[in-house]
Amino acid sequence: MSDDGKEKIISVCPVCPHHCRLAEGALGRCRARANRNGNVVSVNYGKVTSIALDPIEKKPLAFFLPGSKVLSVGSFGCNLSCPFCQNHDIAQAGEKDIPEVYTVTPEKILSIALDEVASGNIGVAYTYNEALVGYEFVRDTAKLVHENGLKNVLVTNGCCELPVLEKILPYIDAMNIDLKGFRPEIYEKLGGDLETVKNFIRRSTEESLIEITSLIVPGLNDSPEDMEEEAKWIASIDPDIPLHITRYFPRFRYREPATDIRLMHELRSIAEKHLNRVLLGNI
Numbered sequence: 652m653s654d655d656g657k658e659k660i661i662s663v664c665p666v667c668p669h670h671c672r673l674a675e676g677a678l679g680r681c682r683a684r685a686n687r688n689g690n691v692v693s694v695n696y697g698k699v700t701s702i703a704l705d706p707i708e709k710k711p712l713a714f715f716l717p718g719s720k721v722l723s724v725g726s727f728g729c730n731l732s733c734p735f736c737q738n739h740d741i742a743q744a745g746e747k748d749i750p751e752v753y754t755v756t757p758e759k760i761l762s763i764a765l766d767e768v769a770s771g772n773i774g775v776a777y778t779y780n781e782a783l784v785g786y787e788f789v790r791d792t793a794k795l796v797h798e799n800g801l802k803n804v805l806v807t808n809g810c811c812e813l814p815v816l817e818k819i820l821p822y823i824d825a826m827n828i829d830l831k832g833f834r835p836e837i838y839e840k841l842g843g844d845l846e847t848v849k850n851f852i853r854r855s856t857e858e859s860l861i862e863i864t865s866l867i868v869p870g871l872n873d874s875p876e877d878m879e880e881e882a883k884w885i886a887s888i889d890p891d892i893p894l895h896i897t898r899y900f901p902r903f904r905y906r907e908p909a910t911d912i913r914l915m916h917e918l919r920s921i922a923e924k925h926l927n928r929v930l931l932g933n934i
């Protein structure tokens with residue numbers, strides 16, 4: 652009940668395991684969704700904060716059209732709260748925190764993507780912030796992109812409920828999914844849920860080409876035992892799934908020194924006992 656005695660209408664967001672309960676007008680934890688007239692909708696629809704033609708290897712994707720480029724588009728907001736976020740200025744932010752936000756339509760993104768084909772562009776990547784907190788724009792744009800013969804790439808933390816994944820999966824050709832650790836406590840610290848991410852990865856491999864990235868953060872997820880368990884689990888789905896083990900550098904609120912290079916090589920050796928395609932990144 653609100654102060655004026657009227658009953659408050661709460662709507663629950665179905666997109667991620669936070670299931671934010673939002674009163675009319677309230678923003679969710681990700682700052683990208685809000686309760687508008689009783690429906691939880693994306694407030695970052697068509698709001699672009701970053702756009703660039705990137706090498707596909709930067710997503711990172713090592714085994715999907717290598718040597719190509721992809722028009723990479725990002726908005727604002729994220730449902731996790733990683734203290735070492737590399738894109739915190741747009742991911743850990745709402746619209747009011749960002750100096751320049753451009754409003755575009757899916758048709759405009761398609762038109763830019765088509766213009767860049769001559770420069771090696773293969774399609775559109777939804778990246779930089781967490782794309783699925785605004786899955787409606789991904790869905791609408793990706794559908795158009797496919798209808799026009801281009802590819803779609805999704806870069807995601809995978810902390811998203813399966814019914815939302817089903818809405819975009821038919822249009823996504825390749826994904827890079829973060830696996831931020833292999834113990835539930837790690838995800839609790841970051842505001843996520845390990846089982847949700849595992850379910851997301853399992854389902855995605857059935858329809859799309861996927862590669863996985865684990866950023867090795869000192870003091871969080873850098874134990875060899877965890878890597879052994881993670882690699883075994885990935886291999887139980889498919890030992891050919893590529894795993895990118897990437898090196899952390901101090902960012903945002905996390906000040907531990909960069910990941911030890913010897914540890915990076917040790918973790919790769921452990922992962923290679925179970926997986927056929929293990930790559931080190933940021934080395």
Ligand code: SF4
Pocket residue numbers: 664665666667668669670671678679680681682683684685729730784
């Ligand atoms: S997507 Fe955003 S609003 Fe929806 S449950 Fe997750 S954090 Fe909350």
